[in-house]
Amino acid sequence: MEGAAIQGDSRDNLIIQKACELVGKFDWIITSPPYYGLRTYLPDQWIRNWFLGGPSVVDYTSEGQLSHNGRDRFIADLRQVWANVGARCRPGATLVIRFGSIGDRLVEDPAQLVSASLEETGWVTTEILHADNAARGRRQADTFHRKRSAPYDEVDVWAKWRP
Ligand SMILES: C[S@@+](CC[C@H](N)C(=O)[O-])C[C@H]1O[C@@H](n2cnc3c(N)ncnc32)[C@H](O)[C@@H]1O
Incomplete structure (x- = not known):
């Protein structure tokens, strides 16, 4: 294919x-x-982009990126994405969403936030699996941290397209 x-x-x-x-x-x-x-995400990747021919100045705008201005707005943006992709899916299609938390916005269980974003989209949550965390393989990043912090556990939310 x-x-x-x-x-x-x-x-x-x-x-x-x-x-x-x-x-x-x-x-x-x-x-x-x-x-x-x-x-x-975009400013953090600027040097890689620059090596690949991108601009040499860091783009701090967030145009085209999901809004992080409040939980409700964030969920509404995600809901829009799920509805858009669902409309182009065959019946019974599967959606898998890997999601986690960052330290300064640990407001709730990440699975709860994703489940809320799937409501009224035509996607039905079928399973929520624990996906461990990103601790493995972080030795290089750890070298530069004075104080090590433990990453948060992530989840995989599975859903079926049943509009
Ligand atoms: C957790 S990363 C996932 C990266 C990807 N799965 C990978 O392995 O490279 C989230 C990505 O979503 C992008 N993103 C944010 N808002 C978006 C939007 N409205 N439409 C498409 N991508 C978006 C971010 O720029 C970022 O690259």
Whole structure:
């Protein structure tokens, strides 16, 4: 089967439509959205992008990124994404969402936040599995930390498309 890579804002229905036109309707959606409060994905990656031909200045805007301005807004943005991809799925399609927490926004169980975002989207949560945490393989990062902090456990939320 042919694949395709598209860069775009997944809250925009046209982006998902474009992907669907290229590869057909989806049976699987496997994703990991930004953890709530982690808003610096793009600035954090700027040096890699620069090596690949990107701009030499750091882009601090958050255009095209999920909003982290409050839990409700964040959930609403995620809900939009789930609805957009669901509309391009075959019946019975599977969605798997890896999600966790960051230290300064540890407001609730990450599984609860994802489950809330799936409500009224046509996706039905079928299973929530513990996915351990990112402690393994962090030796290089640990070298630069004066005080080591334990990463939070992550979850995999599984859902079925049953609109
Ligand atoms: C936890 S990372 C997942 C990275 C990816 N799964 C991987 O392995 O490289 C979350 C990613 O979602 C991107 N993102 C944030 N808002 C988005 C949006 N509205 N549409 C598409 N991607 C978005 C972030 O820029 C970040 O790269």
